[in-house]
Amino acid sequence: MTLEFVEYPDREMLALSLASKLAGQLAQHLRTNETASLCVPGGTTPAPVFNSMSGSELDWSRVTVFLNDERWVDREHNRSNSRLLHRHLLTGKAEAANYIDLYTGDAEPEAAAEGLSERIRDQLPITVLLLGMGADMHTASLFPGAPETALALASDAPLVMAVRGQSDEPRITLTAPALSKSINTHLMITGAEKRAALERAQTLDAKDAPIRAFLGDITVHWAE
Ligand SMILES: O=C(O)[C@H](O)[C@@H](O)[C@H](O)[C@H](O)COP(=O)(O)O
Numbered sequence: 001m002t003l004e005f006v007e008y009p010d011r012e013m014l015a016l017s018l019a020s021k022l023a024g025q026l027a028q029h030l031r032t033n034e035t036a037s038l039c040v041p042g043g044t045t046p047a048p049v050f051n052s053m054s055g056s057e058l059d060w061s062r063v064t065v066f067l068n069d070e071r072w073v074d075r076e077h078n079r080s081n082s083r084l085l086h087r088h089l090l091t092g093k094a095e096a097a098n099y100i101d102l103y104t105g106d107a108e109p110e111a112a113a114e115g116l117s118e119r120i121r122d123q124l125p126i127t128v129l130l131l132g133m134g135a136d137m138h139t140a141s142l143f144p145g146a147p148e149t150a151l152a153l154a155s156d157a158p159l160v161m162a163v164r165g166q167s168d169e170p171r172i173t174l175t176a177p178a179l180s181k182s183i184n185t186h187l188m189i190t191g192a193e194k195r196a197a198l199e200r201a202q203t204l205d206a207k208d209a210p211i212r213a214f215l216g217d218i219t220v221h222w223a224e
């Protein structure tokens with residue numbers, strides 16, 4: 001189990017290097033496998049990585065993309081992670097990728113979880129997983145102290161779960177069994193506050209610092 005910490009001179013360098021690393025790992029996997037999967041976070045940090053990755057020379061038609069988690073809002077809502085992905089990643093060369101939309105349009109995320117678990121099962125193990133993290137040490141939609149987090153961290157958790165009461169809207173999230181056995185795992189964070197939070201997470205239990213559950217074999221990419 002190795003946590004590798006890579007520090008970049010600035011956010012632009014981080015985005016360019018990380019995009020090329022992720023695309024390289026997908027390409028490498030496609031050399032010996034028919035298909036590959038790429039699972040990415042939403043939020044505000046990853047857009048520059050997506051912009052750079054979308055232009056990567058890759059047989060995107062053999063890659064299936066899906067989010068770590070989604071906010072239960074319409075696809076045109078400004079908090080929709082899917083909207084972010086379509087604007088920044090699934091465009092250009094990457095437009096040819098297959099996409100599993102975690103927002104199904106059902107009235108409630110609970111109604112979608114089982115069907116999505118089946119679809120995600122077909123993509124495991126994830127070839128390339130990129131995670132984000134909040135300053136509160138949440139990752140995906142696994143929030144510190146939330147009742148769903150303890151369930152989602154269990155080894156027998158369903159692959160996809162609905163999450164309530166942790167943000168402006170209900171959410172849906174991949175759980176530890178879906179995320180934790182990925183072939184390549186990366187975490188992207190920026191700023192001093194998140195760097196300190198990551199250090200703190202390493203001293204806490206995963207239910208209080210959910211990112212901790214994924215700090216086995218992982219490369220952390222950081223810039224101020
Ligand atoms: O939908 C989401 O919110 C994400 O998938 C979430 O896990 C994100 O990665 C962190 O909240 C960090 O978000 P920022 O990049 O906005 O700080």
